[in-house]
Amino acid sequence: MRLLITSDTHLPKRAKELPAPLLAEIPRADVVLHAGDWVDTATLDLLESRSRRLVGVHGNNDGPALRARLPEVAYADLGGLRFGVVHETGAAQGREARCAARFPGLDLLVFGHSHIPWDTTAATGLRLLNPGSPTDRRRQPYRTYLTATVADGRLRDVELHRLPPR
Structure with a gap:
């Protein structure tokens, strides 16, 4: 199962359209998470x-x-893994423990808000x-999105795709 994972598209405020490489990934993906x-x-x-x-959620904007x-939190069973999707998770410090306590029973949590890739x-x-974010890099060197696959109940081939700054 192929996944396309994105967030913080901020259209049309930060860009007029989604980047072509991201759009090209959509038909290749079995599931898109936003x-x-x-x-x-x-x-x-x-x-x-x-x-x-x-599988998508709403954000603060x-x-x-x-x-x-769209819900605030979404859940999906994908290829034997339990996914959650949420926009905000709070400060980077203590994020892992805080999210583990808030979302027990999940294997993966996809989140956004910061525009900073995190794994x-x-x-x-x-x-x-x-x-x-594929449209607004903020303090990052690149605009980004992720692809991954789920096989045999495991997340594999997680790849951060870097788009050039505009």
Whole structure:
């Protein structure tokens, strides 16, 4: 099972459209996970229409129209792994322990908000992934998103894709 993991697309505020490499990944993915801050419903409509399966949440910059269509936290069983998706997880310090306590029973938690790629594992075994942002790099050298595969009940081939700064 191939995954496309993104967050913080912020359209049309930070960019006019999603980057072509990210759009090209959508038909290759069995599941697209989006960790919030869409900003416009057109991006949600686009991903819903092009994805085989979309698991998404709303973020702090998402207004009433997006909040009406997306939960704050989403859960999905994918290839034998229990995923959670949320926008905000709080400060980086103590994140692993805090998320492990808040989301017991998950194998992976996808989150956004910071625009900073993140890949760590809590003492409980919970893996935390933040894909960064494909449209707004903030203090990072690149705009980013993630791809991964799930096979035999394991997450494999996690790859951070770097897009050039604009």
